[in-house]
Amino acid sequence: MWDWFSTDWLSWQTLRSFVWADKIYLYGIAGIPFLFLLRWLFYNRGQQKLGLSLSGPQLKTRWVSYLRFLPPLFFILGIAFILISMARPQRxxxxKEQFSEGIDIMLAMDISDSMLEKDLNPNRLDAAKNVAREFIKGRFQDRIGLVIFAGESYSICPLTTDYDLLNEYLNDINSNMIKTSGTAIGSALATCINRLRDVPGNSKVAxxxxxxxxxxxxxxxxxxTDLAKSFGIRxxxxxxxxxxxxxxxDESSLREIAKQGNGQFFRATDNQTLKNIFGQINRLEKVKIKDNIYRDVEDFYYIYLNWAxxxxxxxxxxKNTFVGNILED
Known part of the structure; x- marks a missing residue:
């Protein structure tokens, strides 16, 4: 009950620690001296004063004369603390609770013989694998899976957040893993759909x-592609x-797939361009993070109202008891 009756509440450090709900009242403290100036101008100057010669030691007289400032001093403090109370000091x-919704990504990689062409360094397949590693490293709480295809398609790694395991599968990819020649893009998309269709959530990407x-x-x-759209897969x-x-x-079919699949088409003619493409996809497909902020507000206005x-x-x-008469005499 008497916790408020502590000089710690009056320290500058304590006052600085508060958050003020109505800070504007604090500016009123600066106006208090003007009230006393007005009082002096319109009241004290109109009073007739009688000079008296006080007997006794001069030091005692001077000390007693200072006591007359006590009533206005305490009045000023009372008004100031009323204003502090009205400013509502709070702590x-x-x-904060963060909820992150990861993205489910299936990466389908062509491993047909044509991917061994060396227009990218050291060849198309290895360049794609290197950039895929960088892409995986930059993801956060996403589940990523791997599909390889040539004349047929296979899922070699299901959706996982174990990126070390994912990189091991990525390292093992080579053009000899599928003997059937050709490029079965439709089959590769179907394999991605099978991995993503029953996954809960709205962020699914191939x-x-x-x-x-x-x-x-x-x-x-x-x-x-139409089937992927029905399952909400970009x-x-x-x-x-x-x-x-x-x-x-031939870019026409891949461009059309991206257009119909609510995604984007990219063309990589060198290693750097390929790296930039994965960087763009990385920026487009960001993890959705939701923040729930809980605030516990404690008011301390009553402390300063008590002091006031x-x-x-x-x-x-x-001012209004016999003590006041002593101070004025």
């Missing part, structure tokens, strides 16, 4: 990386490589 304790047109498989890529397509004497790249009452009562005591 706010905040706690990234398809290839250097050619659909030349194998039984499923048309556009049909697979599709990004990356065309890797440049035209050469041995291999022609103490100071005003003290001023009243000095």
């Amino acid at each position: 706010v304790r905040e706690s 990234i398809l990386l290839s250097d050619g047109d659909n030349t194998a498989g039984n499923l048309d890529p556009i049909t697979a 599709i990004y397509t990356i065309l890797v490589g440049r035209d050469s004497k041995n291999v022609k790249v 009452i103490v100071f005003l009562l003290t001023a009243f005591f000095f």
Whole structure:
């Protein structure tokens, strides 16, 4: 009950520690001296004063004369603490809870023989693997899976947040893993859909990386794209490589897949461009983080209101009791 009756509440350090709900009242403290100036101008100057010669030691007379300032001093303190109370000093304790919604990403990588072309360094497949590692390193709380395809498609790594395991699978990828020749883009998309369709959440993405047109498989890529849309899966397509004497790249089908799949089409003609493409996808597909902030607000206005009452009562005591007569004599 008497916790408020402590001089610690009056220290500058304590006052600085507060958050003020109505800070504007604090500026009123600066106006208190003007009230006393006005009082002096319109009241004291109109009073007739009689000079008296006081007997006794001069030091005692001087000391007693200072006591007449006590009533106005306590009155000033009372008004100041009323203003402090009205400014509502508070202490706010905040706690934050973060909920992150990761993105589910299936990375489908073409490993057909044409991916061994050396227009990228050291070749298209290894360049894609290197950049994929950097892409995985930059993700946060996303589940990522791997699909490889040539004339057929296989899922070699399910959706996982174990990025070390994912990199091990990525390191093992080579063009000899699928013997069937060709490029089954439709089948690769279907494999991605099978991994993503039953996954809860709204952030599902397939990234398809290839250097050619659909030349194998039984499923048309556009049909697979429509199926992906029905499951809320966005599709990004990356065309890797440049035209050469041995291999022609065809971007029309990959561009159409990205358009129909609510994603984007990219073309990588060198290592740096490929790296920049994965960087763009990294920025486009950000983890959604929701913050719930809880605030615990504790008011301390009553502390300073109690002090204000103490100071005003003290001023009243000095002014309107026999003590006041002693101070004025």
